[in-house]
Amino acid sequence: LATLPFGVFSHSSTGGGARRIGVAVGDAVLDLAAVLDDAVFAAPSLDAFLARGRAVWSGTRVRITELLTDRRHQGRVTPHLLPRSEVALHLPFTVADYVDFYCSLDHASNVGRIFRPDAEPLLPNWRHLPVGYHGRAGTVVVSGTPVVRPHGQRRPPGAEAPTFGPSVRLDIEAEVGFVVGVGSPLGDPVPIEAFADHVFGVVLLNDWSARDIQAWEYQPLGPFLGKSFATSISPWVVPLEALQAARVEGPAQDPAPLPYLQRSEPWGLDLSIDVALNGEVVSRPPFATMYWTADQMLAHLTVNGASTRTGDLYASGTVSGPDRAQRGSLIELAWNGAEPLSLADGSTRSFLEDGDTVTLSATAPAADGSRLSLGEVTGTIHPARPSAFFLDGRVS
Amino acid sequence: LATLPFGVFSHSSTGGGARRIGVAVGDAVLDLAAVLDDAVFAAPSLDAFLARGRAVWSGTRVRITELLTDRRHQGRVTPHLLPRSEVALHLPFTVADYVDFYCSLDHASNVGRIFRPDAEPLLPNWRHLPVGYHGRAGTVVVSGTPVVRPHGQRRPPGAEAPTFGPSVRLDIEAEVGFVVGVGSPLGDPVPIEAFADHVFGVVLLNDWSARDIQAWEYQPLGPFLGKSFATSISPWVVPLEALQAARVEGPAQDPAPLPYLQRSEPWGLDLSIDVALNGEVVSRPPFATMYWTADQMLAHLTVNGASTRTGDLYASGTVSGPDRAQRGSLIELAWNGAEPLSLADGSTRSFLEDGDTVTLSATAPAADGSRLSLGEVTGTIHPARPSAFFLDGRVS
Numbered sequence: 001l002a003t004l005p006f007g008v009f010s011h012s013s014t015g016g017g018a019r020r021i022g023v024a025v026g027d028a029v030l031d032l033a034a035v036l037d038d039a040v041f042a043a044p045s046l047d048a049f050l051a052r053g054r055a056v057w058s059g060t061r062v063r064i065t066e067l068l069t070d071r072r073h074q075g076r077v078t079p080h081l082l083p084r085s086e087v088a089l090h091l092p093f094t095v096a097d098y099v100d101f102y103c104s105l106d107h108a109s110n111v112g113r114i115f116r117p118d119a120e121p122l123l124p125n126w127r128h129l130p131v132g133y134h135g136r137a138g139t140v141v142v143s144g145t146p147v148v149r150p151h152g153q154r155r156p157p158g159a160e161a162p163t164f165g166p167s168v169r170l171d172i173e174a175e176v177g178f179v180v181g182v183g184s185p186l187g188d189p190v191p192i193e194a195f196a197d198h199v200f201g202v203v204l205l206n207d208w209s210a211r212d213i214q215a216w217e218y219q220p221l222g223p224f225l226g227k228s229f230a231t232s233i234s235p236w237v238v239p240l241e242a243l244q245a246a247r248v249e250g251p252a253q254d255p256a257p258l259p260y261l262q263r264s265e266p267w268g269l270d271l272s273i274d275v276a277l278n279g280e281v282v283s284r285p286p287f288a289t290m291y292w293t294a295d296q297m298l299a300h301l302t303v304n305g306a307s308t309r310t311g312d313l314y315a316s317g318t319v320s321g322p323d324r325a326q327r328g329s330l331i332e333l334a335w336n337g338a339e340p341l342s343l344a345d346g347s348t349r350s351f352l353e354d355g356d357t358v359t360l361s362a363t364a365p366a367a368d369g370s371r372l373s374l375g376e377v378t379g380t381i382h383p384a385r386p387s388a389f390f391l392d393g394r395v396s
Numbered sequence: 397l398a399t400l401p402f403g404v405f406s407h408s409s410t411g412g413g414a415r416r417i418g419v420a421v422g423d424a425v426l427d428l429a430a431v432l433d434d435a436v437f438a439a440p441s442l443d444a445f446l447a448r449g450r451a452v453w454s455g456t457r458v459r460i461t462e463l464l465t466d467r468r469h470q471g472r473v474t475p476h477l478l479p480r481s482e483v484a485l486h487l488p489f490t491v492a493d494y495v496d497f498y499c500s501l502d503h504a505s506n507v508g509r510i511f512r513p514d515a516e517p518l519l520p521n522w523r524h525l526p527v528g529y530h531g532r533a534g535t536v537v538v539s540g541t542p543v544v545r546p547h548g549q550r551r552p553p554g555a556e557a558p559t560f561g562p563s564v565r566l567d568i569e570a571e572v573g574f575v576v577g578v579g580s581p582l583g584d585p586v587p588i589e590a591f592a593d594h595v596f597g598v599v600l601l602n603d604w605s606a607r608d609i610q611a612w613e614y615q616p617l618g619p620f621l622g623k624s625f626a627t628s629i630s631p632w633v634v635p636l637e638a639l640q641a642a643r644v645e646g647p648a649q650d651p652a653p654l655p656y657l658q659r660s661e662p663w664g665l666d667l668s669i670d671v672a673l674n675g676e677v678v679s680r681p682p683f684a685t686m687y688w689t690a691d692q693m694l695a696h697l698t699v700n701g702a703s704t705r706t707g708d709l710y711a712s713g714t715v716s717g718p719d720r721a722q723r724g725s726l727i728e729l730a731w732n733g734a735e736p737l738s739l740a741d742g743s744t745r746s747f748l749e750d751g752d753t754v755t756l757s758a759t760a761p762a763a764d765g766s767r768l769s770l771g772e773v774t775g776t777i778h779p780a781r782p783s784a785f786f787l788d789g790r791v792s
Binding site (some may be wrong): 124307395 | 560651
């Protein structure tokens with residue numbers, strides 16, 4: 001009841017399995033269109049609801065809480081609490097633009113140390129702006145969608161020419177995504193103070209990454225096919241309003257950022273993420289350590305006048321804490337293969353194998369001192385397309 | 397009549413200025429919904445028409461040609477030929493994902509020579525794959541939209557810390573964009589042979605670039621705010637079918653690309669682009685020189701299983717030929733400020749000034765030996781937001 005995350009579900013009771021909007025309540029999904037007199041909840045996505053803005057988001061939350069707690073509504077509400085096991089969950093909103101940042105000091109430092117061992121781990125711009133880039137919005141998929149191992153070009157160490165085949169360095173990135181509800185017009189930067197007027201809530205996000213494809217392609221214009229084959233998000237969007245008790249100051253920043261990036265409110269979030277590989281927790285990245293906070297990301301994203309739209313999704317970048325057991329990607333956990341992870345079943349991992357399932361889950365402090373759940377995002381690696389599909393390396 | 401490009405217009409005659417679909421015919425726009433019995437043309441965007449696929453695109457073109465050439469239809473058609481001067485043109489389709497490639501050997505070499513004078517101009521991957529990255533779909537705007545000079549961080553030469561302010565190195569990139577009509581599902585690479593089953597047509601595209609913002613931000617994840625403030629496209633989408641006479645073999649490629657990138661048909665396009673600055677043609681980039689062709693770009697974009705959608709837009713990257721007068725960006729034309737352009741009015745330019753208007757236009761060979769027009773994309777630089785908007789560098 002403290003969380004009330006929004007999602008899109010279908011169920012045999014909702015007219016032939018049509019999609020509509022629900023909130024998760026314990027082990028049930030409340031069919032909002034059935035209990036709130038508003039057609040916006042009969043939509044197959046959150047888009048129109050997201051666009052209505054902060055006052056409506058907040059009022060809806062109050063109304064749902066009343067319905068669920070006031071015994072007078074019980075008879076009306078109970079029939080529309082559907083068991084979670086009976087519903088299918090779908091992509092909750094139409095992803096407009098997808099941006100991926102790189103906001104963890106520990107992650108950026110680890111990657112720098114792995115790939116440029118003799119140089120400063122952080123590039124000169126890193127402490128001055130939240131580094132980010134655009135990803136592929138069309139391949140953002142909902143939790144549970146199979147992740148097919150991608151083919152691509154990669155250059156073996158020491159070779160001059162690339163080879164072609166399935167990625168052999170498939171990785172995860174444990175991230176938190178922010179969902180824009182109310183957009184902003186072209187030309188108008190969003191002041192850092194206006195963050196919560198624009199961003200509705202958060203999702204958990206796994207930015208699947210083919211490190212071999214990425215390493216060969218990314219200079220000079222950044223990651224492309226090494227990331228664009230799939231990005232998974234949790235089906236439930238947790239409103240910022242549910243995370244009031246999780247708000248913390250972001251880490252101190254040195255040097256002080258330029259004025260447009262200076263924080264006005266604490267928008268660090270004390271989320272504790274679990275990274276589970278085949279059911280075994282292999283890492284616990286702490287989101288509160290992120291150097292750049294979500295309000296800074298939005299202020300930066302728009303300072304050049306770029307517009308935003310309902311459904312824009314921007315992610316934090318891999319969440320890694322200072323300790324080894326807090327790293328949010330396999331390339332860091334296994335230090336680029338030098339220190340493979342040992343799993344409980346006796347096997348080891350440097351990168352993902354076919355059949356591996358990765359599940360990110362998270363909790364946050366609730367107002368009553370307990371912890372609330374942000375749900376999970378999961379995905380299983382399916383084998384690459386058979387080689388017949390790539391007959392002699394040609395797509396057939 | 398040889399071109400018949402598709403666009404979206406509004407006119408006082410079309411029900412209060414509602415948007416609908418038209419084709420350009422000389423100095424007129426034919427209101428398709430009025431002459432073809434199909435509601436798809438009464439839509440405010442080309443999206444649904446694009447999704448119908450190649451047979452419908454082709455059949456529609458045949459039908460329009462009949463209507464315009466068979467005198468028996470004249471009475472029915474003439475009232476719906478609206479003067480171009482009376483219509484407003486709009487963004488012709490909903491941009492799904494926007495990808496920008498980097499396919500000109502001369503452009504990539506020039507940029508390499510400017511920024512890494514002592515190294516090989518091309519990076520090792522360049523001849524093996526069409527380098528590309530995702531741009532911001534939400535800031536793709538139609539020709540004529542003002543381009544406001546963006547603010548951002550840039551680091552002056554020799555300085556350690558960045559400063560903040562309006563870009564002082566605002567540039568253009570003359571490009572050709574390809575519009576996906578029929579998408580492809582997640583997991584399925586598009587074979588290079590299937591290019592024309594997916595791509596409907598081309599637009600002219602100006603990828604406005606703030607070189608100072610870009611130079612400071614782009615490592616290691618690529619361009620972001622230096623590009624995302626605006627990307628302009630022409631209002632008319634020229635069907636591939638209109639460009640049959642412009643098709644040429646692409647340049648020979650050495651080394652031979654991997655099999656999935658090997659061309660099966662000539663999809664080079666002999667388009668001649670004019671870059672006009674305040675009405676004066678300053679460059680004539682030849683699109684036929686592009687090292688990677690559009691069929692190769694689509695095959696590469698999807699080889700990792702990335703899905704495509706109706707409205708996906710991918711651009712060629714700056715089109716530059718081998719000669720100085722064929723360069724498609726100011727940074728190349730003025731060699732990073734070392735050789736400013738001299739304009740007819742006696743002024744010089746290294747980068748764009750407020751009030752400058754840049755217009756890209758293009759022609760292509762037609763089947764009858766004449767040349768057909770691809771129309772134009774234009775934009776004027778408006779001054780940066782007044783400093784009051786950025787009070788003490790803070791967005792207010």
